[in-house]
Amino acid sequence: MMNRRAAVRTLLYIAGGTLVLPACFRESGKASIDLTNLSISEDNEQLLAELTETLIPATDTPGGKELLLHLFVLKMVDDCHTPEEQEQFTKGLSAFSDWSKQELGNEFVVADADSRTGLLGKIGESTDEDIKQFFSITKRRAIQGYLNSQYVMTNLVKYELVPGRYNGYAQV
């Protein structure tokens, strides 16, 4: 059997594709990727998926969910942030879940797109530092994951591995 972590890593590499995580990777109630430091419930993972989709929605090109940006956010927070930031992220995610329920009168994941977008516009008004920090990390990492995804780098903002040229006087 393929090593689960390696398989997930492969998925993350190709997070620009249209892959949906196979159910067999999922242990009931837990996050769908191996995390070393973070403890994220299945519900909160779904919330994060909807949040990145709200940040970067599918239009005529893929959005956060299809590009698995929520998994990228989790991977980066798990591996590249300090323990303090990780704690703030986890606390902020739960706090965001509660706060959004209050504000929307409903779960974030079932709310319509306009209400969700409107809610994210109000994050600045929140007095909860954890929510603000969580949102700031999530947004920054989602943007990074989006611009560095295979889909965007090969279709929208093309990355050249081998430019083969340099012109210091290119006309604008």
Add this chain to the structure above:
Amino acid sequence: MANLAIDSIKERTFDAIVIGSGASGSWAAKEFTEKGLKTLLLERGRNVEHVKDYPTTNLYPYEFEHRLEMPYEDKQKNPIANRCYNYREDSKHFFVKDDEHPYIQVKDFDWIRGYQVGGKSLLWARQVQRWSDFDFEGPARDGFSVDWPIRYKDIAPWYSYVERFVGVSGNNDGIPELPDGEHLPAFPLNAVEDHFSKSVAKHYKNRHVISARCAHLSKPNPIHIEQGRVQCQNRVLCQRGCPFGGYYSANAVTIPWAQKTGNLTLRPHSVVHSILYDETKGKATGVKVIDANTKEEMEFFAKVIFVNASALNTNLILLNSVSNRFPQGLGNDNGLMGKYVAFHNYTATIGAEYDGLLQYRTDGRNPAGGGYIPRFRNVYRQETDFLRGWAAGFGAGRAEIRDTSGVGSALKDGMLNAKLGTWRVHSHMMAETIPKEDNFVSLDANQKDAWGIPLLRISIDYDENDRKMRQDYYEQMTEMYEKAGFTNIQTRDDNRRPGNDIHEMGGVRMGHDPKTSLLNKWHQLHACQNVFVTDGACMTSTSTQNPTLTYMAFTARAANYAMDEMKKGNL
């Protein structure tokens, strides 16, 4: 049994032994093997074969688990390596990790090392400039260190020899303090770099902004094609190893060249413990090696030994080569070995903006990085209250600005519809430091590494001259920026530690007099003439040039001298 032992010694006997397989060591190996000498090239790290062992070289950013960012745990475990600008997810396998090879920081010192075949030639910044007599005459004129025993005329033909082989892109700018060379076409300055160059030329007599000279093949010659290399493809992913051989590395150029002769024995995983000295013969007979993996001890023998282990490790090996004759280290009769270590002060940068020339942008990538400002301070005469001077890098570019302030489709639009920003310019200082007796390395009396070799103690720091020079860099560059119409000028002290410049030099300096130096003008230890040092350890002073070209030229010159002397029966 006796015959077996003799056979074994025979198998371990070579004409020449070279310790270290980086830029300078591989040049020694190339020179020896090309002229028919059976040569043993020792490398303490693993083998890295050109192309085959560049695992990240063709990966796209999205193929890196953390998109090139170093994880938190790695930063905690390897703070020294992580402070190097070049240590990233695509290059980390070419760096020494902090805990694998400890050393003792008497004062803060970032010792950046690459223990593998090719050494740091896979990671270097590839900037190559010749020294002039303004540099070689510096210590004698300004009264520090000791007089260099050579002058530009001694090394000039060897600069040419090395440049032709490795390929150097640059202009012949006709500047006495930065001699012209055997150059391939330069990577031209871009619109704003050019503007700055013209402005500086207009306002100052002896200041120049030129295309940076770099060891890249802008237009390969037949010799480079013969090496199996092709034109640089402007990837600027050099730290991964280049599948095109677009820049000079030992792995792409000198080592395969030496291997083709059939005269090279390359032995990775070979930690050199010390150099063996025979008192009756009055010379070195070989080296004691510890296999990095098995820890097995073995000896190899040769008529000539070149020490190219990288500046501080060369000091370490020589200091650890003790005998009855040399109780303080091989050739260290005067007790100066390990002292007068110097480096380059890289602690200052200066950025600004420019609103003009907005009809232009850059397209593609420039492997040379932009412009180079040769040292102009104190060149023709002493004119400041500090000694020597600084050179500087200079580059300009326009960023693509993506509006990420919104959420939803506004954010998506903002990210995908970048606006071209105004020009931003950037410069970094590369300043000479003055070698001093109290900037030194030595061996710890008690602590040893996993191979039983004493740990190196490093005690090196900046001084008042360095701080004055940094202030001068800020002032002069600000003035030059203002004259060019740059705005929002920001100076920055980046607080980097000594060593982070990765230009550590000296400790086994050259000189005329055995009382005050360790090496003669041919890089031989005064007191043990079949041992040569041609890496950074030999440096009497540092000047401001990136040093690798000079090490390569020194090595080619010394190796050919050694072969002449062997022919004459003198070694």
